[in-house]
Amino acid sequence: MSTRWLDDTEMTAWLRLAAVLELLPGVLDSQLRRDAELTHYEYFVMAMLSEAPKRTLRMTALAQRTNATLPRLSHVVKRLEDRGIVERFPCPEDARATNARLTAAGWKKIRATAPGHVATVRQHIINVLTPEQLAQLADITGAILKSVDPEGNLSEVYQR
Numbered sequence: 001m002s003t004r005w006l007d008d009t010e011m012t013a014w015l016r017l018a019a020v021l022e023l024l025p026g027v028l029d030s031q032l033r034r035d036a037e038l039t040h041y042e043y044f045v046m047a048m049l050s051e052a053p054k055r056t057l058r059m060t061a062l063a064q065r066t067n068a069t070l071p072r073l074s075h076v077v078k079r080l081e082d083r084g085i086v087e088r089f090p091c092p093e094d095a096r097a098t099n100a101r102l103t104a105a106g107w108k109k110i111r112a113t114a115p116g117h118v119a120t121v122r123q124h125i126i127n128v129l130t131p132e133q134l135a136q137l138a139d140i141t142g143a144i145l146k147s148v149d150p151e152g153n154l155s156e157v158y159q160r
Contacts, residue, residue, distance in 0.1 A: 055102035
């Protein structure tokens with residue numbers, strides 16, 4: 001079987017995407033660490049809880065929405081619990097399951113943190129694109145998500 005190498009256009013697109021994938025997490029993480037003493041992943045966990053009914057999700061659902069293993073999520077939630085931002089409790093519908101809930105302090109923290117995070121997203125992504133490019137970006141990332149997330153575990157989260 002012969003390898004179908006990338007042509008110049010494909011190589012440029014791939015390398016630019018790879019560069020964004022490498023650089024963007026650091027940009028987002030730096031702002032959140034500086035302004036809110038949170039990692040981007042901690043903020044993401046809080047954001048998923050903030051959008052859930054009663055700001056509560058089963059840990060398994062939260063792991064799915066944040067693309068984390070349960071051990072990784074449990075470690076992060078423990079750190080957030082220690083700071084009074086999240087609390088865990090037995091699931092009333094299934095005693096074998098555990099729920100995570102954003103506390104009042106966590107809700108206050110995410111509401112205080114969100115404006116700076118949105119400003120960073122706007123500065124580095126939204127404002128550098130035309131409206132047409134932004135629509136294209138949504139289409140492009142949607143197509144890539146279908147390929148890398150065939151079950152739609154993360155894709156479903158972003159359907160508004």
